[in-house]
Amino acid sequence: MTSLDTTAVPPTVLARPAGTAGTLDARAVSAWFGDRKVLEQVSLLMPAGQVTALIGPSGCGKSTFLRILNRMHELIPGATLAGEVLLDGADIYAPERRLTAARRDIGMVFQKPNPFPAMSIYDNVVAGLKLTGVRASRPEKDQLVEECLTKAGLWREVQDRLRQPGGALSGGQQQRLCIARSLAVRPKILLMDEPCSALDPTSTRRIEQTVRELVHEVTIVIVTHNMQQAQRVSDQCAFFLAEQGTPGAIVEHGPTEAMFSTPVDQRTSDYVNGRFG
Numbered sequence: 001m002t003s004l005d006t007t008a009v010p011p012t013v014l015a016r017p018a019g020t021a022g023t024l025d026a027r028a029v030s031a032w033f034g035d036r037k038v039l040e041q042v043s044l045l046m047p048a049g050q051v052t053a054l055i056g057p058s059g060c061g062k063s064t065f066l067r068i069l070n071r072m073h074e075l076i077p078g079a080t081l082a083g084e085v086l087l088d089g090a091d092i093y094a095p096e097r098r099l100t101a102a103r104r105d106i107g108m109v110f111q112k113p114n115p116f117p118a119m120s121i122y123d124n125v126v127a128g129l130k131l132t133g134v135r136a137s138r139p140e141k142d143q144l145v146e147e148c149l150t151k152a153g154l155w156r157e158v159q160d161r162l163r164q165p166g167g168a169l170s171g172g173q174q175q176r177l178c179i180a181r182s183l184a185v186r187p188k189i190l191l192m193d194e195p196c197s198a199l200d201p202t203s204t205r206r207i208e209q210t211v212r213e214l215v216h217e218v219t220i221v222i223v224t225h226n227m228q229q230a231q232r233v234s235d236q237c238a239f240f241l242a243e244q245g246t247p248g249a250i251v252e253h254g255p256t257e258a259m260f261s262t263p264v265d266q267r268t269s270d271y272v273n274g275r276f277g
Protein backbone atom coordinates (compact mmCIF):
# COMPACT_ATOMS: atom_id res chain seq x y z
CA MET A 1 0.00 0.00 0.00
CA THR A 2 1.39 3.40 -0.93
CA SER A 3 0.60 6.56 0.93
CA LEU A 4 -1.63 7.58 -1.97
CA ASP A 5 -3.64 4.37 -1.95
CA THR A 6 -6.67 5.45 0.01
CA THR A 7 -8.96 2.72 -1.39
CA ALA A 8 -7.21 0.00 0.59
CA VAL A 9 -8.42 1.43 3.88
CA PRO A 10 -12.21 1.46 4.09
CA PRO A 11 -13.52 4.47 5.94
CA THR A 12 -15.19 3.51 9.18
CA VAL A 13 -18.92 3.85 9.46
CA LEU A 14 -18.40 6.16 12.37
CA ALA A 15 -16.65 8.56 10.04
CA ARG A 16 -19.86 8.90 8.06
CA PRO A 17 -21.76 11.83 9.45
CA ALA A 18 -25.34 11.31 10.48
CA GLY A 19 -27.80 13.08 8.24
CA THR A 20 -26.92 11.70 4.82
CA ALA A 21 -30.30 10.59 3.56
CA GLY A 22 -30.17 9.05 0.09
CA THR A 23 -32.50 8.91 -2.88
CA LEU A 24 -33.73 5.53 -4.09
CA ASP A 25 -34.93 5.19 -7.64
CA ALA A 26 -36.56 1.92 -8.70
CA ARG A 27 -36.80 1.61 -12.46
CA ALA A 28 -38.99 -0.93 -14.24
CA VAL A 29 -38.63 -3.51 -11.46
CA SER A 30 -40.26 -6.88 -12.15
CA ALA A 31 -40.04 -9.91 -9.87
CA TRP A 32 -40.69 -13.62 -10.06
CA PHE A 33 -40.93 -16.54 -7.66
CA GLY A 34 -40.04 -19.46 -9.92
CA ASP A 35 -41.96 -18.81 -13.13
CA ARG A 36 -44.70 -16.83 -11.37
CA LYS A 37 -44.39 -13.10 -11.98
CA VAL A 38 -45.44 -11.09 -8.92
CA LEU A 39 -44.31 -7.56 -9.85
CA GLU A 40 -44.68 -5.88 -13.23
CA GLN A 41 -42.47 -2.95 -14.23
CA VAL A 42 -42.63 -1.01 -10.99
CA SER A 43 -40.97 2.40 -11.14
CA LEU A 44 -40.86 4.66 -8.13
CA LEU A 45 -38.65 7.52 -7.01
CA MET A 46 -38.19 7.68 -3.25
CA PRO A 47 -36.68 11.12 -2.62
CA ALA A 48 -34.08 11.85 0.05
CA GLY A 49 -35.48 13.00 3.35
CA GLN A 50 -39.03 11.84 2.68
CA VAL A 51 -41.23 9.04 3.97
CA THR A 52 -42.71 6.95 1.16
CA ALA A 53 -45.60 4.65 2.14
CA LEU A 54 -46.33 1.54 0.09
CA ILE A 55 -50.02 0.69 0.38
CA GLY A 56 -52.28 -1.89 -1.22
CA PRO A 57 -54.17 -5.11 -0.51
CA SER A 58 -52.53 -8.27 0.73
CA GLY A 59 -50.46 -10.13 -1.85
CA CYS A 60 -49.92 -7.26 -4.28
CA GLY A 61 -46.13 -7.35 -3.90
CA LYS A 62 -45.32 -4.56 -1.44
CA SER A 63 -42.99 -6.67 0.72
CA THR A 64 -41.38 -8.21 -2.35
CA PHE A 65 -40.70 -4.73 -3.71
CA LEU A 66 -39.28 -3.65 -0.33
CA ARG A 67 -36.96 -6.68 -0.23
CA ILE A 68 -35.73 -5.85 -3.73
CA LEU A 69 -34.73 -2.41 -2.49
CA ASN A 70 -32.01 -3.87 -0.25
CA ARG A 71 -31.14 -7.06 -2.12
CA MET A 72 -32.94 -9.44 0.21
CA HIS A 73 -35.19 -10.82 -2.55
CA GLU A 74 -32.27 -12.60 -4.20
CA LEU A 75 -31.72 -14.66 -1.05
CA ILE A 76 -35.02 -16.49 -1.55
CA PRO A 77 -34.54 -19.71 -3.55
CA GLY A 78 -36.13 -19.39 -7.00
CA ALA A 79 -36.61 -15.62 -6.68
CA THR A 80 -35.46 -13.47 -9.61
CA LEU A 81 -35.90 -9.89 -10.71
CA ALA A 82 -35.41 -7.46 -13.56
CA GLY A 83 -34.94 -3.70 -13.62
CA GLU A 84 -32.71 -1.34 -11.71
CA VAL A 85 -32.53 0.11 -8.22
CA LEU A 86 -30.40 3.23 -8.02
CA LEU A 87 -29.14 4.61 -4.73
CA ASP A 88 -28.02 8.18 -5.32
CA GLY A 89 -27.61 7.28 -8.98
CA ALA A 90 -25.60 4.05 -8.52
CA ASP A 91 -27.22 0.68 -9.27
CA ILE A 92 -27.22 -1.44 -6.09
CA TYR A 93 -27.28 -4.54 -8.33
CA ALA A 94 -24.21 -3.54 -10.37
CA PRO A 95 -21.79 -6.50 -10.48
CA GLU A 96 -18.98 -4.53 -8.86
CA ARG A 97 -21.14 -3.44 -5.94
CA ARG A 98 -20.83 -5.52 -2.82
CA LEU A 99 -23.91 -6.94 -1.13
CA THR A 100 -22.71 -5.74 2.27
CA ALA A 101 -22.47 -2.18 0.96
CA ALA A 102 -26.12 -2.26 -0.10
CA ARG A 103 -27.15 -3.71 3.26
CA ARG A 104 -25.19 -1.07 5.14
CA ASP A 105 -26.63 1.79 3.14
CA ILE A 106 -30.15 0.41 3.15
CA GLY A 107 -31.33 -0.89 6.53
CA MET A 108 -34.49 -2.82 7.26
CA VAL A 109 -36.93 -3.10 10.16
CA PHE A 110 -39.35 -6.01 10.07
CA GLN A 111 -42.96 -6.60 11.06
CA LYS A 112 -42.07 -8.58 14.16
CA PRO A 113 -39.43 -6.99 16.40
CA ASN A 114 -36.36 -9.20 16.11
CA PRO A 115 -33.68 -8.08 18.57
CA PHE A 116 -31.15 -10.71 19.63
CA PRO A 117 -33.11 -11.66 22.76
CA ALA A 118 -30.26 -12.86 24.98
CA MET A 119 -27.89 -10.09 23.93
CA SER A 120 -27.77 -6.91 25.99
CA ILE A 121 -29.50 -3.75 24.82
CA TYR A 122 -26.07 -2.18 24.33
CA ASP A 123 -24.75 -5.10 22.27
CA ASN A 124 -27.91 -5.22 20.20
CA VAL A 125 -27.30 -1.65 19.06
CA VAL A 126 -23.68 -2.24 18.08
CA ALA A 127 -24.35 -5.70 16.57
CA GLY A 128 -24.67 -4.30 13.06
CA LEU A 129 -21.17 -2.86 13.17
CA LYS A 130 -19.62 -6.31 13.47
CA LEU A 131 -21.80 -7.74 10.73
CA THR A 132 -20.63 -5.05 8.34
CA GLY A 133 -16.99 -5.45 9.38
CA VAL A 134 -16.55 -2.13 11.15
CA ARG A 135 -14.29 -1.72 14.16
CA ALA A 136 -15.03 0.92 16.75
CA SER A 137 -13.37 1.88 20.01
CA ARG A 138 -15.25 1.59 23.29
CA PRO A 139 -15.85 5.36 23.61
CA GLU A 140 -17.05 5.44 19.99
CA LYS A 141 -19.46 2.61 20.72
CA ASP A 142 -20.70 4.29 23.91
CA GLN A 143 -21.40 7.44 21.96
CA LEU A 144 -23.08 5.55 19.15
CA VAL A 145 -25.32 3.57 21.50
CA GLU A 146 -26.56 6.74 23.17
CA GLU A 147 -27.01 8.52 19.86
CA CYS A 148 -28.96 5.69 18.21
CA LEU A 149 -31.13 4.92 21.22
CA THR A 150 -31.92 8.62 21.52
CA LYS A 151 -32.89 8.84 17.85
CA ALA A 152 -35.04 5.74 18.19
CA GLY A 153 -36.78 7.37 21.17
CA LEU A 154 -35.62 4.73 23.66
CA TRP A 155 -32.64 6.22 25.48
CA ARG A 156 -34.48 7.67 28.45
CA GLU A 157 -36.28 4.38 29.08
CA VAL A 158 -33.20 2.15 28.96
CA GLN A 159 -30.17 4.26 29.84
CA ASP A 160 -29.94 2.70 33.30
CA ARG A 161 -30.19 -0.89 32.09
CA LEU A 162 -28.09 -1.12 28.97
CA ARG A 163 -26.65 -4.47 30.09
CA GLN A 164 -30.04 -6.14 30.39
CA PRO A 165 -31.14 -8.46 27.59
CA GLY A 166 -32.97 -6.95 24.61
CA GLY A 167 -35.59 -9.68 24.93
CA ALA A 168 -36.70 -8.28 28.30
CA LEU A 169 -38.12 -5.13 26.72
CA SER A 170 -41.76 -4.64 25.73
CA GLY A 171 -42.75 -5.23 22.10
CA GLY A 172 -42.75 -1.52 21.27
CA GLN A 173 -39.41 -1.01 23.00
CA GLN A 174 -37.98 -4.00 21.13
CA GLN A 175 -39.07 -2.46 17.83
CA ARG A 176 -37.39 0.83 18.79
CA LEU A 177 -34.28 -1.17 19.73
CA CYS A 178 -34.35 -2.69 16.24
CA ILE A 179 -34.60 0.80 14.77
CA ALA A 180 -31.61 1.87 16.90
CA ARG A 181 -29.68 -1.20 15.70
CA SER A 182 -30.44 -0.28 12.07
CA LEU A 183 -29.31 3.30 12.64
CA ALA A 184 -25.96 2.25 14.13
CA VAL A 185 -24.41 1.71 10.69
CA ARG A 186 -25.68 5.11 9.58
CA PRO A 187 -27.85 3.96 6.69
CA LYS A 188 -28.99 6.32 3.97
CA ILE A 189 -32.31 4.52 3.65
CA LEU A 190 -34.47 2.72 6.21
CA LEU A 191 -37.02 0.20 4.94
CA MET A 192 -39.85 -0.70 7.31
CA ASP A 193 -42.17 -3.63 6.63
CA GLU A 194 -45.35 -3.06 8.66
CA PRO A 195 -43.26 -2.10 11.70
CA CYS A 196 -46.28 -1.47 13.93
CA SER A 197 -48.52 -4.38 13.05
CA ALA A 198 -47.53 -6.30 16.20
CA LEU A 199 -47.77 -3.26 18.48
CA ASP A 200 -50.44 -1.59 20.61
CA PRO A 201 -51.74 1.89 19.68
CA THR A 202 -49.46 3.75 22.12
CA SER A 203 -46.31 1.99 20.88
CA THR A 204 -47.51 2.52 17.32
CA ARG A 205 -47.77 6.28 17.84
CA ARG A 206 -44.33 6.32 19.41
CA ILE A 207 -42.83 4.57 16.36
CA GLU A 208 -44.67 6.93 14.03
CA GLN A 209 -43.24 9.88 15.94
CA THR A 210 -39.77 8.33 15.64
CA VAL A 211 -40.24 7.92 11.88
CA ARG A 212 -41.04 11.61 11.50
CA GLU A 213 -38.06 12.61 13.63
CA LEU A 214 -35.68 10.38 11.67
CA VAL A 215 -36.65 11.30 8.16
CA HIS A 216 -34.48 14.38 8.14
CA GLU A 217 -31.43 12.17 8.15
CA VAL A 218 -32.57 8.88 6.67
CA THR A 219 -35.00 8.32 3.82
CA ILE A 220 -37.81 6.00 4.90
CA VAL A 221 -39.89 3.56 2.88
CA ILE A 222 -42.67 1.97 4.92
CA VAL A 223 -45.19 -0.74 4.07
CA THR A 224 -48.44 -0.27 5.93
CA HIS A 225 -51.99 -1.61 5.83
CA ASN A 226 -53.12 1.18 8.09
CA MET A 227 -54.44 4.09 6.03
CA GLN A 228 -54.42 6.46 9.00
CA GLN A 229 -50.81 5.58 9.58
CA ALA A 230 -49.95 6.21 5.92
CA GLN A 231 -51.57 9.64 6.21
CA ARG A 232 -49.85 10.45 9.51
CA VAL A 233 -46.32 9.47 8.59
CA SER A 234 -45.79 9.66 4.84
CA ASP A 235 -44.96 12.44 2.42
CA GLN A 236 -45.81 10.36 -0.62
CA CYS A 237 -47.71 7.13 -1.21
CA ALA A 238 -47.62 4.43 -3.84
CA PHE A 239 -50.70 2.27 -4.30
CA PHE A 240 -49.95 -1.30 -5.41
CA LEU A 241 -52.53 -3.65 -6.85
CA ALA A 242 -52.49 -7.16 -8.32
CA GLU A 243 -55.76 -7.62 -10.17
CA GLN A 244 -57.21 -11.04 -10.95
CA GLY A 245 -54.01 -13.00 -10.91
CA THR A 246 -51.94 -10.38 -12.70
CA PRO A 247 -48.59 -9.33 -11.19
CA GLY A 248 -48.57 -6.44 -8.75
CA ALA A 249 -48.10 -2.98 -10.22
CA ILE A 250 -48.35 0.61 -9.07
CA VAL A 251 -51.75 2.03 -9.94
CA GLU A 252 -50.99 5.52 -8.69
CA HIS A 253 -48.44 7.38 -6.64
CA GLY A 254 -48.03 10.93 -5.48
CA PRO A 255 -48.09 13.27 -2.48
CA THR A 256 -49.97 11.61 0.38
CA GLU A 257 -52.48 14.40 0.81
CA ALA A 258 -53.50 14.24 -2.85
CA MET A 259 -53.65 10.43 -2.84
CA PHE A 260 -56.19 10.56 -0.05
CA SER A 261 -58.16 13.69 -0.95
CA THR A 262 -58.16 13.66 -4.75
CA PRO A 263 -56.97 10.30 -6.07
CA VAL A 264 -56.92 10.11 -9.85
CA ASP A 265 -57.79 6.44 -10.22
CA GLN A 266 -61.13 5.05 -9.01
CA ARG A 267 -59.37 1.95 -7.64
CA THR A 268 -57.16 4.16 -5.45
CA SER A 269 -60.20 6.01 -4.19
CA ASP A 270 -61.97 2.74 -3.39
CA TYR A 271 -58.94 1.37 -1.55
CA VAL A 272 -58.06 4.42 0.52
CA ASN A 273 -61.70 4.80 1.48
CA GLY A 274 -61.85 1.21 2.70
CA ARG A 275 -64.17 -0.10 -0.03
CA PHE A 276 -61.92 -3.12 -0.62
CA GLY A 277 -58.70 -4.72 0.61
Ligand SMILES: Nc1ncnc2c1ncn2[C@@H]1O[C@H](COP(=O)(O)OP(=O)(O)OP(=O)(O)O)[C@@H](O)[C@H]1O
Nearest residue numbers: 033038056057058059060061062063064065076248
Ligand atom coordinates in the same frame (compact mmCIF):
# COMPACT_ATOMS: atom_id res chain seq x y z
N1 LIG B 1 -41.14 -16.79 -0.68
C1 LIG B 1 -42.13 -16.79 -1.58
N2 LIG B 1 -42.28 -17.83 -2.44
C2 LIG B 1 -43.26 -17.83 -3.35
N3 LIG B 1 -44.16 -16.85 -3.51
C3 LIG B 1 -44.07 -15.79 -2.67
C4 LIG B 1 -43.06 -15.70 -1.68
N4 LIG B 1 -43.21 -14.55 -1.00
C5 LIG B 1 -44.29 -13.94 -1.56
N5 LIG B 1 -44.80 -14.68 -2.56
C6 LIG B 1 -45.95 -14.33 -3.41
O1 LIG B 1 -45.68 -13.10 -4.05
C7 LIG B 1 -46.85 -12.29 -4.08
C8 LIG B 1 -46.53 -10.94 -3.43
O2 LIG B 1 -46.33 -11.18 -2.02
P1 LIG B 1 -45.89 -10.03 -1.02
O3 LIG B 1 -45.65 -10.66 0.30
O4 LIG B 1 -44.81 -9.23 -1.63
O5 LIG B 1 -47.23 -9.15 -1.00
P2 LIG B 1 -47.66 -8.02 0.04
O6 LIG B 1 -48.36 -6.99 -0.76
O7 LIG B 1 -46.49 -7.57 0.84
O8 LIG B 1 -48.67 -8.82 0.96
P3 LIG B 1 -49.02 -8.57 2.52
O9 LIG B 1 -49.63 -7.21 2.56
O10 LIG B 1 -50.01 -9.65 2.82
O11 LIG B 1 -47.76 -8.69 3.30
C9 LIG B 1 -47.95 -13.06 -3.39
O12 LIG B 1 -48.74 -13.68 -4.37
C10 LIG B 1 -47.20 -14.10 -2.57
O13 LIG B 1 -47.95 -15.26 -2.43
